[in-house]
Ligand SMILES: Nc1ncnc2c1ncn2[C@@H]1O[C@H](COP(=O)(O)OP(=O)(O)OP(=O)(O)O)[C@@H](O)[C@H]1O
């Protein structure tokens with residue numbers, strides 16, 4: 001991550017958190033659209049280490065999800081990937097993600113946490129929810145079939161952005177691989193090849 005502020009004042013950094021099991025074009029389009037709309041200098045993708053809300057389901061090894069995220073974002077000079085969540089022991093909480101990234105960037109960087117509008121609807125149940133809004137602005141990317149019902153989010157610290165509908169989900173990609181169906185063009189080509197090479201999702205249930 002570069003550290004210099006932009007000429008216009010603070011550097012604007014997007015933080016896109018997700019399990020990315022696997023990363024797909026819905027994630028990439030959401031990050032690209034938010035970066036464009038909010039004039040972000042960079043978007044750092046942060047694969048979760050141990051997503052506590054997915055504790056009941058099998059999640060691929062953090063290193064596989066990290067490498068797929070690196071492969072999928074490599075061609076975009078404004079996209080990067082952080083290991084902060086996968087290197088931190090214990091369950092992943094966004095408050096820790098934002099504290100770590102904020103500490104490494106310093107005060108000249110404004111943070112924008114990007115996530116799906118469906119995830120945002122649950123945000124008040126996240127750890128230290130009040131503090132989250134003091135560290136970052138939250139941007140919820142609408143995804144097909146999900147609409148945000150106002151759960152009482154703080155005004156001015158949360159935005160919703162309608163992005164081109166891409167009805168792709170990681171669970172559907174996993175199910176397709178398990179069923180022997182193609183995932184070409186749902187995910188970047190390098191991700192299809194990585195999944196084949198590592199034999200991921202062959203026995204996936206969802
Ligand atoms: N097609 C999409 N369009 C917009 N946002 C998306 C899309 N797919 C996922 N997101 C958002 O990206 C964030 C990270 O998603 P995640 O890695 O959990 O992928 P997912 O496709 O939702 O996975 P799963 O199907 O396993 O639940 C979430 O907040 C999610 O809402």
Ligand SMILES: O=C(O)c1ccc[n+]([C@@H]2O[C@H](COP(=O)([O-])O)[C@@H](O)[C@H]2O)c1
Pocket residue numbers: 016017018019020048051053054092093094095115119125126127
């Ligand atoms: O901090 C929390 O309590 C919390 C609870 C649920 C989800 N999150 C974060 O929301 C992002 C999207 O999560 P997911 O599971 O939809 O990929 C990811 O960065 C998670 O760490 C965070």
